[in-house]
Structure formats: C-alpha cells, structure tokens
Amino acid sequence: MTDLERKPDRAPVPSGWTYAPAPEARDIVRLEERYGLFVGGEWIEPRGGETYPTIDPSTEEPLAQVAQAGPEDVALAVDAARVAFENGWSALWPSARAKYLFRVARLLQERAREFAVLESLNGGKPIRESRDVDLPLAAAHFFYYAGWADKLEYAFPNRRPRPVGVAGQIIPWNFPLLMLAWKIAPALAAGNTVVLKPAETTPLSALLFCDVLRQAELPPGVVNIVTGDGRTGAELVKHPGVDKVAFTGSTEVGKAIQRELAGTGKKLTLELGGKAANVIFDDAALDQAVEGIVNGIYFNQGHVCCAGSRLLVQESIYEPLIAKLKRRLATLRVGDPLDKNTDVGAINSRQQLDKITELVASGQEEGAEIYQPPCRLPERGYFFAPTVFTNVAQSYRIAQEEIFGPVLSVLTFRTPEEAVEKANNTAYGLSAGVWTEKGSRILWMAQRLHAGVVWANTYNRFDPASPFGGYKESGFGREGGLHGLEPYLDFSGKPDTFGG
Amino acid sequence: MTRLPIRKTYKLFLGGAFPRSESGRTYEAQGQNVARASRKDVRDAVRAARSAQPKWAGMTAYNRGQVLYRVAEMMEARSADLAALASGRDEVERAIDRMLWYAGWADKLAQVIGTANPVAGPYFNFTVPEPTGVVAIVASDEPPLDALVARLAPVLVGGNATVVLASERRPLPAIELAEALATSDVPGGVVNILTGLREALAPVLAAHMDVNAIDVGGADGVAPELERLAAENVKRVVRSSGDDQSPWEIAAFLELKTVWHPIGR
Secondary structure, three states, X not given: OHHHXXXXXXXXXXXXXXXXXXXXXXXXXOOOOEEOEEEOOEEEOOOOOOEEEEEEOOOOEEEEEEEOOOHHHHHHHHHHHHHHHHHHHOOOOHHHHHHXXXXXXXXXXXXXXXXXXXXXXHHOOOHHHHHXXXXXXXXXXXXXXXXXXXXXXXXXXXXXXXXXXXXEEEOOOOOHHHHHHHHHHHXXXXXXXXXXXXXXXXXXXXXXXXXHHHHHOOOOOOEEEOOOOHHHHHHHHHOOOOOEEEEEOOHHHHHHHHHHHOOOOOEEEEEOOOOOEEEEOOOOOHHHHHHHHHHHHHHHHHOOOOOOOEEEEEHHHHHHHHHHHHHHHOOOOEXXXXXXXXXEOOOOOHHHHHHHHHHHHHHHHHOOEEEOOOOOOOOOOOOOOOEEEEOOOOOOHHHHOOOOOOEEEEEEEOOHHHHHHHHOOOOOOOEEXXXXXXXXXXXXXXXXXXXXXXXXXXXXXXXXXXXXXXXXXHEEOOEOOHHHXXXXXXXXXXXXXXXO | OOOOOOOOOEOOEEOOXXXXXXXXXXXXXXXXXXXXXXXHHHHHHHHHXXXXXXXXXXXXXXXHHHHHHHHHHHHHHOHHHHHHHOOOHHHHHHHHHHHHHHHOOOOOHHHHHOEEEOOOOOEEEEEEEEEOOEEEEEOXXXXXXXXXXXXXXXXXXXXXXXXXXXXXXXXXXXXXXXXXXXXXXXXXXXXXXXXXXXXXXXXXXXXXXXXXXXXXXXXXXXXXXXXHHHHHHOOEEEOOOOOOOOHHHHHOOEEEEEXXXXXXX
C-alpha cells in the first residue's frame, strides 16, 4: 500500500498528445438507395409498401430505405423456406450442404473489409472491432458448422438426427453479421431452411449477405431475410409454418416469445440479457485484469449481452485497482467508428442512448459515485462517455438491470464465498469473469458461478467451437460447438427401447 | 379374534418429513383420505427443495449413483405394497428397473454430454453439465408409479431437487414411493411430493419464481396454461412422455457451463 502511495507505478498519461485521424475508407461499401426483402432467392417489395430509413448512428445520417415486412411478406418468406426445405435442401447430400457453407465462409473472408466497414457504418462499432472480431468470427462460424453438416450421425450417435424444418430466427443489433452467422450456420448445417429477421436498426449487413448467398449459388429459399421492427419479429414467431424459433435479444421480449409459443410444441432457444460479474481477486495480475475489465465492459460500447457490467473487487486491492482503471479509462478514444484509433464508437440508436442516460441518472440519484474520464464527444451522433460507478449497493438499479452501454458498476467483497454470493445475486446467468493466479480457485469459482460461460483471466472471448448461452433468465439452449447443433435437430425418430 | 390392522394415513412428503397439509384439508382418492396441499404447502416445498439442492448437487457423482441405487433397493423391498396401490407387479418392476438404469448414469453423464472444445487461443475450454436447480414435476395419472419414476429419476440423477405434484386420481403410489425415498439416504428436501388438486396447485408451481424448470408431460389439458406461466422467469419446459427413457431426458434438466481456463507458463 505505502509503496503505491509513494510512487505511482507508471508515469501519468501525457495530456498533450493528439492523434491524427486514421479513417478507414468507406467507398468500399456501395449501398442501394432502397432495399426490398430477400425471399425465395429474389428481392421483393413489401406488400404493404412500408419502408423506413436506416441510419449511421455516429452521424444520424440516413444510409438507405429498408422494407418493413408485414404479415403477408413473412408468410411468403416462410412458404419459400418450406418449399426449399421440401424440394431439395433437406434431401441434399450432406456433403453438398457442407460445401455451400464452406463457400459462404470463404466469401465472407474475401469480402471481409467491405462487411467490416458496413458493420461500423450501420451499427456504430469501432472498425477495429468489426475488422478484428466480428468478421473473422463470422467466417469461422461458417467454417466450423460447414464441417459438421456431413458428420451429424457422429455428433449424435443412436439419436437419428433429422432437420427440424423451417427455422425462424431473430437477431439483435449489437453484432449484426456475427449473430446472423451464429443463427444461420448451424441451422443450415443441420439441414433446415431459414427465415431471418435482422434487428430494426442494423439490417444492412444481413442484406449485403444476400449477395454472398448469390455468389455462393445457394439454392433459392434456403435463406430468406425479412427486415422490419418488432412487429415483423412477432409475425415470424407466430407463423404456424415455423418449426423452430431462435431469438437473441432482451429478456423482456424473450419472455413474450416463450409465452406466445406456449402449448404449440415449437422448439425454442433464447439467448437473452445478462448482468455479468467480473470478479477480481487480490492475487490477480492487476494490469492484465484492468485490460480485461475494460474489454469486458467497453468492448462494443458495452452493447454486449455477456458484458462484465458488475465489477467485484476484493477489498484489499480496491484502491490501487480503481486508480489503475481510471487511468486506463482516460486513454480510451471515443469517436468516429470508422477511425482505426477509436476504442469506443457510437451508441447504436437514440432509443438506446436514452435508456443508458436514464439508468446512469438513476445510479447518481440512488447514491453511487460517478466517474467519467475527460473526453470530448462528437457533436453529432449518439455517444456516451465510458462510465464507472463506485460506491454501488447491490440493490441499485445499475447493479441489477442490464444497461447495455459503457457503464460499469463496482462492488467489493472480502472472501471467495462472498464473491460467489454477490455474483449470483441476479436473475440473469449468462457469463462471469474470474481473475486470479490460482488455478484451483478458478475452478472452485467456476463450479459455483451460475453462468453459462466463465472466463478466467480473460473476458469477452468467443469461438465457434465453444458453446455459449445462459442460465436462469438469460435464456436456454446453446449456440456454438457441438451443443449448438442440437436446437436445430429433431430426434423423435429414435426408437425408445431401453430398460423394461 | 383376529388382530385389527393399523391403517396408514397418507400425508405429504415435504422437507424429508411427512406433514399433513398446513390447510388441514384432505380429499378422497383411491378410497383413502389424502392430504390436499395448499398454495402455502407448494411454497414451503419449493423452499425445502431450494435449500436441499446444493448438498445433493455437491455430492460426488459416484455417491449420488449409490443413493439412487439404494432407492431401487427400497422400492424392491416395498414392491408388494407398491403393486397393490399401482397397476400391479409389472408396473412396479418396470419402475424399479428404470430407477436402477438412471442410477448408473450419475457418474457417466458428464462424459457423454460434456465436451472439450478446441478454441483458437491459449485456453483449455471445456463444457460440463450442471443441474438446473429446482424442478417441478406434474405427474401423469397413468401408470401412477412408473410414469412418476420415469420423470423423477432423470431429474434426480442430474443433481436437481424437485417438487412433485402427484396424480390427483391415483396419488397413493407416489406417497408409498416417498417412504422408499425417505429411507434411501436421499437428503431431506431433495424430493418433495404433494398430493391435492392439480388445477389449483400446478399453476402455482409453474408461476413460482424460484423454480428453474417444469415438466408438464403429465399436465394434459393444463399444459399450455402452465407453459405460459413458466415464461415469467424463463423456466425450462419439458414435455416428455412417461415412456421416454434416455440420457437426453436427464439432459433436459441440465445446464451447460463452458469454462475458459488460461494456459501459460
């Protein structure tokens, strides 16, 4: 302690440095003025004629007009998927299904830069992240599941795996293309056809993906993309021709979907919200932990369902850790998503910015202490400074509710038991982080944390081979890995001849 | 004079004890006065299950298998009584063999359901099954013993605690089974068996915020309503039939946990 007080372990951050702008060229992306719906391998106009503008959240400028799919359009898409399922796709040689998926993976790699720029334009995420995380992972996901397409019998021995039929998939706006990959790759590998609805605010990468499907010569109707707001999603969930629903999004909407499907017997997987604890023990490598905390909550502006939004710090290192964290925060660059130096980009929408602002205000009102590093936010667009709350009680809204923004709530603990107790004190159970140099403690904690994913000495790491999904109100079902195939397969053909 | 036999009073099985309903009510089924559980009994049973669950899950898998094997032994010892209350010897033998079959899964599950995942990075990444927590079972009426065992055994072997709503029409085999469980080293509170009116009690279980999963396979016409209520805390809903028997029946009540453990010098 006293050592730390006597001399800081690092020189203070120079304040006079300026960075030259390093923008990624956006002309690689050619946008249409207006997009229809991708149904049966063709672009169709929405029957209701309704469209809405999709914007660049960092400038609020419109990028294109996008179709609002109504009930008739959704029905057409489901029919197209059904026709494709019955007429060939499910009966195709599994190895041919695999080859189509390998093609898609390759095409995504070849066009990675174009997709990365578009993802940052339409979603507001830093180009560094869309380039280094979203795109490589999306391609890897298609590669991974491509290889499963002709090996399902080995993945599920004695279970006679068969495709389910038509999958209705609804994805969020935080990782638009990556979530598309998480949904489409296992569904197609298992022999299903798909109707996918991208998020209302981030439809463009899914629409560009249709061009990848064209290049891959995927049979028409195997993948259909319908754009629109929540009404479109509701139509898709309700449609009797949909055999399986997969949803990633808020817990509130997930519950409504589960209610809607009650009694229908449709298969359902839900990947919902989170309020993950990131637990730092006093023996952790502190500098490494600080990087992990920053990556845990400021990655993608905190628009991450598994974000490490509750920091649990062991009391004995609370002061030095928070000091280091604040120093690190001052170096984060907030601004233009297309600038290669940007760490924190734009908040995805006005609505989300309002939600973050409201929850941060509640934190201040309830008595937490706020810290934001000095940083100039762009005048236009939706931005929010990286924020840390200390002096947070477990009952505060900022410790209970998912903020889905760059806002960290710090709590403390003394013993490992207390850390577990506090970490599990939430209705969610998606993920958790543990930082310690002691391997046995990592596994001890991992056994006790009620979370589907536990990261030790790292955070926000994803891999197509690694199953992802929640406990409790964070949803059910897994995406990724062998387990990610299961929701897209039907096993009812299996004879039940055990016991007796 | 022949000796006058002592009759049995059929009560609830709650927290390892056999209390009457706190409401003091009974109803008549199979020619007996049977405890008619109240909403409060349901809540008490959930609390008992929640507090017993960590101990059950914390036992070694080997030990849990041994305890369930012991349940099969105790059922065997009571097979005559069970047969008289259920639908005869065949049903009882099927139920006992089923319990035995599931007991053997305790220490094999993780090897069949878990995986080691080859991620692109310096991490040992593995996925293991864990119990979902507290499971509600709405038992089928027929066959009254075997259909219950078929749902109860997979829930237990995975390390869950449970609150069972026994068949309303034929509840006695369930209470007889409770007596086998009570003498089998299953920790008190891991299995709680309630008798009473299904339409009144099942919705309370389905809506309970501290229940993680519900098996509606025996709920017949009430099932859609139960599923709707279950959404309130995103319960796992299982709709298996009383005949289904496989490790996937166990998996339906398991969560999968994936751990990224660092590798380094």
